[in-house]
Amino acid sequence: MSIRFESISKSFGPKTILNNVTFEVSKGEILFILGKSGVGKSVTLKQIVGILKPDTGKVYVDDEDVTTASQNALADIRKKCGMVFQHPALLDSLTVLENVAFGLRTSRAPLSEAEIRQTVLEKLALVNLGPDILQSKPTEISYGMQKRVSLARTLAPAPSYLLFDEPTTGLDPITTNFVNDLIFDLSRKLQVTSVVVSHDMACALKIADKILVLDQARILAHGSVAEIKKSREPLIQSFLSEMLAEPTESLAPRTEGPGIPA
Amino acid sequence: MRLFLQKLGHQALHELGDLALFAGKILRTTLSTHGNMGPVLSQVASISLRSLSTVAFAGVFVGAILVLQFNVILAKYDAQSFLGGLNTSALIRSVGPLIISFLLAGKIGAYTAAELGTMRVTEQIDAIECLGTNPIQYLIVPRFMGIVISSVILLALGLLISVTGSMVVANYSAGINFLQFASSIPKFISIGTFLGGMFKSITYGTIVALVACHKGYTASGGARGVGKAVTLAAVYTNLYIVIANYLTSEILSWLESLSHYFNLLAGGPT
Secondary structure, three states, X not given: OEEEEEEEEEEEOOEEEEEEEEEEEEOOOXXXXXXXOOOOHHHHXXXXXOOOOOOEEEEEEOOEEOOOOOXXXXXXXXXXXXXXXXXXXXXXXXXXXXXXXXXXXXXXXXXXXXXXXXXHHHHHHHOOOOHHHOOOXXXXXXXXXXXXXXXXXXXXXXXXXXXXXXXXXXXXXXHHHHHHHHHHHHHHHHOOEEEEEOOOHHHHHHHOOEEEEEEOOEEEEEEEHHHHHHOOOHHHXXXXXXXXXXXXXXXOOOOOOOOOOO | OHHHHHHHHHHHHHHHHHHHHHHHHXXXXXXXXXXXXXXXXXXXXXXXXXXXXXXXHHHHHHHHHHHHHHHHXXXXXXXXXXXXXXXXXHHHHHHHHHHHHHHHHHHHHHHHHHHHHHHHHOOHHHHHHHOOXXXXXXXXXXXXXXXXXXXXXXHHHHHHHHHHHHHHHHHHHHOOOHHHHHHOHHHHOXXXXXXXXXXXXXXXXXXXXXXXXXXXXXXOOHHHHHHHHHHHHHHXXXXXXXXXXXXXXXXXXXXXXXXXHHHHHOOOOO
């Protein structure tokens, strides 16, 4: 059970975004992908679910090649992977209930309406949202709430892999901590594998098992938090020095988290 | 100049190739998924209701303009009794389908391109894909079918309103009463004329739907990208409709000559 990138290269026009990138994410691991804007972090994430195809190389999810998968196989792979986008990406024409239930209605094992509603309520509770917003349209709730509804929608079909594209962008510090704790808890208690694209080194040091730093279309560093901290690479040093301004308590690594029943 | 023409030709071929591939995807998805007509009917109802007032308003005025123009010419030849037939024939054959498709392009085409474009740049379409649903099936097929079916419904309603408006204007400005107006209609139109109008309407509706869905679905680059998609959808749709108007008119006049020839062979009325 893993995600594997083998010699992935991807270009958009004349610009090379990824050049011969290889790495692996093991089951239950939290991998943070860090790097400056435009280095291909989101492109990397979208290749896992086949929204983007690499020019060369292979992407494997559970040993299944995403790059050559048929439409049906790709749909199966996507059901194993939940993706939280940079935007909340909620469907404006649907209510919160219908948005969170969206993935449940297309699942292979059909659920009754009562089961769907129950699951929706559970997932909303997981992201600290109550039933009062069930019938609201996305435009009627705040941006932070939209992001949390989006997270609940991703969690609803119980995916084995969670892919986060800057999940805390635009959120207040309290909700940011809440989301980070949730990612940590999902990994530790439910063995969900997470790949998180972020700019936030502090957050990465707090909850990541491994960190991968992308720069100039290649992997600059890939290793455990301790290894990354020891790195002499100027970009990583610059990321770390940016953090010196952060409160020291945010650097303390997480050991356990409440919230999700084991 | 040569380079410019080469570039233009290359761009046109690229554009048509993309449209053809997109149309293929829609067709394949429509054929491979059976039956759920609910979303299509909902789109038909929504598009028809949203466009009806505009079509009715434009229909009345287009009919009135044609009556006034034809009346000037027919009066010179003392042939005003043909006003109803000539007016209705022009409306069904060309003006009706053309005006309705331009209105559809402006109202529904632009709306569809903007809606899909926004969904694309805010990653809603990616999210649908990630949740295991085919966005072509979920978003494009209902909108595409909705626009095409609505274009025929709107043509029928638009013609009805337009002819009624023409009758009123003919009555007070040309002194042709309702009965005189209506009695000349069968001399100018047949079932074939209606079918021809419907054929044109379906063709233009398909163009509006295809271009709007394609431009919106492939939008990129934030708000500017959505703006560009809407502009391109409007420009290309109108351009393709004008070209299609010429081609469909050629096909229909060829079919009309053919039917005239067969009628002669059979010794029937010419």
